Amino acid sequence: MPDVAREEIVAAIAVLAVVAYAVLGGADFGGGVWDVLSRGPRKADERAAIARAMGPVWEANHVWLIFLIVVLFTAFPAAYAALSVGLFVPFHLVLVGIVLRGGAFVFRAHQAHEGARDAPAGHAPASGADGGEAGAADAFAIDSAPARAWGVVFGGASVITPLLLGMSLGAVSCAGLVWRAPLAAAIGVLAVATCAYLAAVYLTVATSGELREAFRVKALAASAVVAVLAGVALVLTRRDAPHLWAGLTSARAAKVVAAGVGVAIASRAALVRRRFHVARALAAGEVALLLVGWALAQQPYLVYPDLTLSRAAAPAATLDFVLATLPVFVVLILPSLAYLFSVFAPRRA
Amino acid sequence: MLDPLTAARAQMEVSLGFHMIFSAVGIALPALMCVAEGLHLRTGHAEYMNLARTWAKATSLLFAVGAVSGTALSFELGLLWPRFMEMAGATIGGAFALEGYAFFLEAIFIGLYLYGWDRLSPRAHAAAGVVVAISGTASGVLVCAANAWMQAPRGFDPGAPFRSPMWLPMATHTVIASFVAVGFAVGGVYAAAMLRGRRDAYVRRGMTIGLAVAAIAAVAQLASGDVSARAVAENQPAKLAAMEAHFHSARAVPLLVGGLVDADRDEVRFAVPLPSGLSLLVAHDPRAEVGGLDRVPRGDRPPVGLVHAAFDLMVGCGMALLGVAAWFWIARLGDARRREERDPPRLLLRALVLSSPLGFVAIEAGWIVAEAGRQPWTVDHLLRTRDAVTPAQGVPATFAAFVVLYLALGAALVVLLRRLAARGSAGARGA
Numbered sequence: 103m104p105d106v107a108r109e110e111i112v113a114a115i116a117v118l119a120v121v122a123y124a125v126l127g128g129a130d131f132g133g134g135v136w137d138v139l140s141r142g143p144r145k146a147d148e149r150a151a152i153a154r155a156m157g158p159v160w161e162a163n164h165v166w167l168i169f170l171i172v173v174l175f176t177a178f179p180a181a182y183a184a185l186s187v188g189l190f191v192p193f194h195l196v197l198v199g200i201v202l203r204g205g206a207f208v209f210r211a212h213q214a215h216e217g218a219r220d221a222p223a224g225h226a227p228a229s230g231a232d233g234g235e236a237g238a239a240d241a242f243a244i245d246s247a248p249a250r251a252w253g254v255v256f257g258g259a260s261v262i263t264p265l266l267l268g269m270s271l272g273a274v275s276c277a278g279l280v281w282r283a284p285l286a287a288a289i290g291v292l293a294v295a296t297c298a299y300l301a302a303v304y305l306t307v308a309t310s311g312e313l314r315e316a317f318r319v320k321a322l323a324a325s326a327v328v329a330v331l332a333g334v335a336l337v338l339t340r341r342d343a344p345h346l347w348a349g350l351t352s353a354r355a356a357k358v359v360a361a362g363v364g365v366a367i368a369s370r371a372a373l374v375r376r377r378f379h380v381a382r383a384l385a386a387g388e389v390a391l392l393l394v395g396w397a398l399a400q401q402p403y404l405v406y407p408d409l410t411l412s413r414a415a416a417p418a419a420t421l422d423f424v425l426a427t428l429p430v431f432v433v434l435i436l437p438s439l440a441y442l443f444s445v446f447a448p449r450r451a
Numbered sequence: 452m453l454d455p456l457t458a459a460r461a462q463m464e465v466s467l468g469f470h471m472i473f474s475a476v477g478i479a480l481p482a483l484m485c486v487a488e489g490l491h492l493r494t495g496h497a498e499y500m501n502l503a504r505t506w507a508k509a510t511s512l513l514f515a516v517g518a519v520s521g522t523a524l525s526f527e528l529g530l531l532w533p534r535f536m537e538m539a540g541a542t543i544g545g546a547f548a549l550e551g552y553a554f555f556l557e558a559i560f561i562g563l564y565l566y567g568w569d570r571l572s573p574r575a576h577a578a579a580g581v582v583v584a585i586s587g588t589a590s591g592v593l594v595c596a597a598n599a600w601m602q603a604p605r606g607f608d609p610g611a612p613f614r615s616p617m618w619l620p621m622a623t624h625t626v627i628a629s630f631v632a633v634g635f636a637v638g639g640v641y642a643a644a645m646l647r648g649r650r651d652a653y654v655r656r657g658m659t660i661g662l663a664v665a666a667i668a669a670v671a672q673l674a675s676g677d678v679s680a681r682a683v684a685e686n687q688p689a690k691l692a693a694m695e696a697h698f699h700s701a702r703a704v705p706l707l708v709g710g711l712v713d714a715d716r717d718e719v720r721f722a723v724p725l726p727s728g729l730s731l732l733v734a735h736d737p738r739a740e741v742g743g744l745d746r747v748p749r750g751d752r753p754p755v756g757l758v759h760a761a762f763d764l765m766v767g768c769g770m771a772l773l774g775v776a777a778w779f780w781i782a783r784l785g786d787a788r789r790r791e792e793r794d795p796p797r798l799l800l801r802a803l804v805l806s807s808p809l810g811f812v813a814i815e816a817g818w819i820v821a822e823a824g825r826q827p828w829t830v831d832h833l834l835r836t837r838d839a840v841t842p843a844q845g846v847p848a849t850f851a852a853f854v855v856l857y858l859a860l861g862a863a864l865v866v867l868l869r870r871l872a873a874r875g876s877a878g879a880r881g882a
Binding site for chain 1: 558609
């Protein structure tokens with residue numbers, strides 16, 4: 103086995119946390135994007151389906167971000183400090199988005215649930231139907247007046263947060279952490295589109311009938327937008343971030359990126375052929391591969407060009423401590439997450 | 452315009468002061484929820500299930516706000532204090548990592564609990580609640596280690612926070628305070644319902660569970676407070692002297708209650724002295740010597756007036772709550788001896804309502820004692836707060852934005868919770 107430094111192992115864990123957050127938490131943001139974009143006679147049903155899918159899992163999905171931040175400041179404190187200073191404004195905007203998104207989501211679910219209790223017969227949730235708050239936040243109640251106000255906040259914050267998180271991620275590759283650089287902006291918009299794509303694909307599995315068709319169309323539309331934006335981001339990378347371009351075209355990263363592109367094409371094909379479970383797995387795999395490819399291309403920089411992994415790393419004792427806690431994670435958290443997802447998995451028709 | 456340091460401190464105070472309420476609820480309300488659900492499993496009484504469901508609804512609102520405001524804090528540590536995190540991240544990060552695992556578990560099982568009423572068996576559902584309660588408490592205990600290291604640092608390795616002598620006293624005091632605050636708040640909700648004329652089993656049992664937890668915690672807090680005071684005296688003498696507004700080192704030192712602190716002249720006016728009180732408190736010896744602020748260079752002293760007032764407020768709230776809890780249980784045990792169940796007298800109900808926010812007031816005041824009492828240091832004798840602050844421009848603006856954000860969120864929550872409290876009782880009355 104080649105000599106792998108501790109900080110590289112910890113960085114790999116951080117990248118996996120980014121992947122998990124993007125694939126799981128990203129879809130929750132995407133749900134909010136579709137909440138904003140919902141139009142037409144099915145909009146309340148669509149919003150209710152999104153809320154039902156997110157309700158039990160969004161908080162657990164959100165913790166990946168906290169996990170990532172903690173790994174960052176524990177294992178790479180210099181990078182965390184540099185990012186905190188350089189991305190002071192976008193990070194604050196991200197926080198406003200996170201606070202409003204989470205608050206508005208539960209407030210709306212609560213009001214929709216309470217509203218549904220007052221609903222005329224036939225609209226009220228059957229007692230105990232699907233239990234929890236948003237589970238009962240049915241289509242009748244989710245667009246009632248007070249709930250809708252929170253819905254607007256929820257949707258708006260669900261767009262702003264991944265946009266700024268994406269811009270921050272892009273800024274890491276732009277010298278000087280310029281988060282408003284064209285490349286960073288392109289990555290931000292790409293992040294929003296990717297979240298929307300993931301959400302729509304996942305929702306095809308969680309719904310049926312007309313609703314499923316509606317999400318399939320949305321997913322196909324989003325996938326086209328993602329493809330275009332990814333092309334724009336690549337062009338800008340070549341122009342504005344030569345080190346990242348060189349990384350992306352290096353043998354190691356290029357293989358992963360090429361695999362990601364292949365999986366992306368396959369996920370679209372599965373959507374076209376209505377193989378929804380396959381499309382879901384491939385869509386998640388596509389995002390994971392492209393993020394890993396990006397991370398390999400960005401290596402060894404954490405913050406270009408000032409901080410490499412080894413320069414930003416904490417002392418060996420701290421890195422060892424982080425690695426030593428991983429069995430706790432594997433034994434306690436991963437099985438619990440699997441249990442959570444299995445309990446609330448959409449039942450196959 | 453605020454200077455950047457003042458604005459950064461203000462933003463941290465607003466953010467933590469806000470988050471703390473929700474983290475206290477996240478520690479204690481799931482435990483109450485479990486007690487109610489457990490009693491339902493055991494007795495089959497429907498009121499207990501209604502209570503568990505109402506408290507679960509409150510938890511779903513409060514936990515989410517706690518989770519997102521806690522996320523904000525994990526960013527703000529760096530956004531406001533990058534030099535601190537650069538220096539200390541590798542040391543306190545281990546505590547945060549373990550806290551993060553506990554929080555991960557809590558977030559997973561709260562999803563199972565809140566949405567799993569009909570998907571899990573009754574026992575599995577109750578067990579999910581127990582995991583939420585345990586992991587919530589564990590995350591509170593673990594995160595206190597990071598703070599304890601700032602109060603009394605011992606080494607720089609990732610295990611150092613757990614060797615800080617302040618860790619266990621602070622963690623215990625904080626966790627118990629959460630139970631005190633939530634227990635009395637819950638009790639107050641049902642006392643208010645009784646004052647409005649509701650006298651059903653739902654209200655009665657809700658009040659009993661709240662006040663049982665509150666009373667046990669309030670008594671335990673006496674012992675924990677004693678341990679904490681002595682730990683502070685030993686490890687942070689400047690903070691102890693500020694808490695007690697104790698300027699001049701001496702033997703047989705009285706405990707000063709209240710008073711106006713004049714930090715320029717090293718005087719306290721109009722305070723009520725309890726003879727030898729401070730010597731007894733810190734050394735359990737009426738004639739013990741207690742070091743005063745005269746041993747601390749002026750530039751290294753905490754804000755004495757603030758810390759002393761906050762300490763008195765915290766202790767005052769704790770004592771008032773103990774008194775109310777004693778009143779409630781004496782009345783209750785009297786009823787039990789007479790073998791009749793009567794409603795508590797109106798005066799007692801009013802006292803319960805008035806005292807219901809005091810547990811949270813005590814938490815905020817105690818936190819001011821802990822953190823303002825640590826000043827001017829971010830990490831005791833290692834890093835000054837003014838050297839930790841961000842060089843970024845715009846902190847006054849972000850401070851203002853967070854004030855507006857949290858005021859709006861807090862106001863919306865209060866409206867929803869008030870309605871839930873009213874409906875929870877009304878729904879149960881019909882049941």
